[in-house]
Amino acid sequence: MTAMETPEREADYRVPALQRGLTILGMFNARERSLSMNEMAERLEVSPSAVYRIVQTLVDMGYLQKAGRNAFELGARVISNGFAYIASRDIVEVAMPYLNELRDRTSLSCHLSIREHTDSLYLYRAFAPQRLTVNIPIGTRLPCHSTALGRVLLTALDEIELSQLYQHVRLDDYPPPAPRTLPELQQLITEDRERGWVLHRSDFSTAIATRIRDHSGKVVAAINLSGPDAVMDSPFAQEAFLAALLAASHEVSAALGHANTRS
Template sequence: MSAQDTTDSKGNDYLVPALQRGLRILEMFNDQERALGSNEIAIKLGVSLSSIYRILFTLTEMGYLQKLGKNLYELGPQVISTGFSYLASRDVVDVAVPFLNTLRDKTSLSCHITIREQTESLYVYRAFAPQRLSVNIPIGTRIPCHCTAMGRVLLCELSTDKLNQLYQSVRLDDYPPPAPKSLPELLQLLTEDRERGWVIHRSDYSTAIATAIRDHTGSIVAAINLSGPEAVLDTETVRSQCIELLLHTASCISAQLGARRKQIQRGQATSKQA
């Protein structure tokens, strides 16, 4: 027997089958599978119904599952209060910083992170690229959301009704191109942004590409970007590479905040073209 076989054997000896099955049961629930029957759970695990009865009973008694009917279950409140309390307490900037610094180092482009406050995009962190031509927006800067790539990403979280309420008293025609001049124009841009999963914005000889950061609920809680001189991001090949790196970075940050893979993938387009 090889050393690897010995290690695997010892590892298997330490497994607790009942605990393993219990955790796999909890993993079955997601935004598509919100309720599952006991028979369906047993089939997914590849075991008999009798072999998981005590596990289902224990999870229900502890509040990790709750019964909807005789043999139908959904996740219980204990999953939310215990599983996500730590994730929710993590500050998005603290989580994002090492990833953005790595992204900056890989691309030699500046990276920023913003959050939304009403109709403004608030810059809360920057990973500044130390080169002669770079985009450097100080922390604390506020820019109208509809004027920037990250701002539009943040607005993608809102429904049409909420956007109408938010902008009912806001004039959009006072800002220079390429900012939208009206609410219908902004709504159309946001529809396209949601479908694409990222936003590119060109202005003042610079280009910015932005995408969303999501939390454990799948909601957009922040936006990140890559920004630099227009000449640097002028070719399709470079833009495609930057978009791929940006989306990967956003996925890593979102995963650290508790977002599930399906939530992240649903918010990102597979296209690599600008």
């Protein structure tokens, strides 16, 4: 195959409709927040009928929304997904030095996570190089209701939001101490929200987690300290580790712009 043939062969695998859809999304920017279907078609150098179904599909999926009789703008799905990705990267970059310092002070592993639907998604870990340690890889997803980090993340929701999130989720498939009914989960999260932190034991290990707030006061992430029961079992040790964890969460929240970090 020659160099001249390669682009043609690669072009055979392209999906024109997908290519046009992504191109349409890329037309919107800070200066051009709204476009008509005719304007989209003109820039694609096709007829309006050629982009009609693509635009309607993007509207149905939430990537575009109507902004007038014949005008469209970016939809909530693009905005929320985009900001969630950017925010998650910002949180990791901000939290990283504080979690590394927390690990060094306590000799325990620290993790950072955000909520995605009913899962706690692990974004960062400060790994404690000990023989007995808890090490959950980045990218791991665990059910929120069955972990300390996840329960902290659920405190960002009110009772109605929590009920809507779990209305079609079975909870009785998980072993204790995870809650097995929605009322039990709601009561547990109410207590967690008032306390501001969660202690959870499982598989010979203990984790203590607390929340991270952004500039608006919203709970946007959670951090934890986790280690073997042999290290964390005494009340004195738990009290010392909790104090260190709360101090780190205050620092991370402050770095994200949250002013009242002691609330």
